[in-house]
Amino acid sequence: MGWIPVPGSQSGKARTQALVWQDRRAEGLCRDLDAHKDMIAARTGLLLESYFSAPKMAWLRRNVETAGVVTTSDTWLLHQLTGAFVTDVTTASRSLAVDLDDRRWNGELLSLFGLEGERLPDIVANDTIVGTTSAFGGDVPVGAPLRWISPGVLRPGDTAPARNRLLLWTDTLVRIPKIVVRQDRLIIARKTLPWPASPGRVFRVPSSVLDKADSQGGPVTVSLG
DSSP: OTTOEEEEOTTSOBOSOOOOTTOOTTHHHHHHTGGGHHHHHHHHSSOOOTTSHHHHHHHHHHHTOOSSEEEEHHHHHHHHHHSOOEEEHHHHTTSSOEETTTTEEOHHHHHHTTOTTSOOOEEEOTTOEEEOOOTTSSOOOEETTEEEEOTTOSSTTOOOOGGGEEEEEESSOBSSOEEEEEETTEEEEEEEOSSOBOTTSOEEEEGGGGTTOOTTSOOEEEEEO
């Protein structure tokens, strides 16, 4: 899940284990902030719960690691793959530190959790292409909220993948996914799928969306429109 906090160094290397969403060790911290729960709910639309990332990040800072950067798993993964330090607006909104009116990190909320001095990722739209990666043997653009694309299936001219499906990953529920395929900044395919893209599950896309890709052209990107 995108909002699992990961303590890391400036280089991106993890310094300790991550806290998964079920971890309840920040409950005491939330109880200490109980007087602010109505304000937090009004700003974020969320209950004051240790389930979310800001309490977990604060707990890590107070109890485990004071050096480096504390961020969420989506930001850490994108940084490892592309060097970009970003998160998508949906994941950020699940932190308890983003004001839904302006979709930005809120200084007052950050101060409540003692996170006002933290290095925080830029918040980008869910369909933003944030960079490229060579981690899978070739440049494969990564666009939030897509987290992973089956290696080697996005290069024009490649053999079709197993069962003619592209395998993708998302941290954001999209009930009616609209796939957009681009090459050389031009849209070469659009396809609306009848099944949702769900967090925690492999998201399968028919590889026919790549049929119009030019083998002599530039890299192909797949994103959710």
